[in-house]
Amino acid sequence: MTVVGVASHPEKKHAYVVAGSTHNPRTGDIKPAAVCIDAETTVIAHTGEPVSATTIRQLQGGSVMVVEGKESKRGVIQATHIVL
Secondary structure, eight states: OEEEEEEEOTTSTTOEEEEEEEEOTTTOOEEEEEEEEOTTOEEEOTTSOBOOGGGGGGOOTTOBOEEEEEEOTTSEEEEEEEEO
16 A cells, blocks of 8 residues: 555544555556554564554655555455554
């Protein structure tokens, strides 16, 4: 997922919503997506080191992250694991 922006979740403490876009490798289509990140989400760096979820706040537009989780029909992903 390519990050466009990050915001704090309005209803939850220490939770974030990341807006961005996903790329379908088969078709080449790009579609908008949102990722919900909370205390239950495991966040690791690309080196394999664990990082805190608050690191998400510091993401900038154009950053790329790999997200694992369940996607709703509206493109919202409830993340279980993230690699930055």
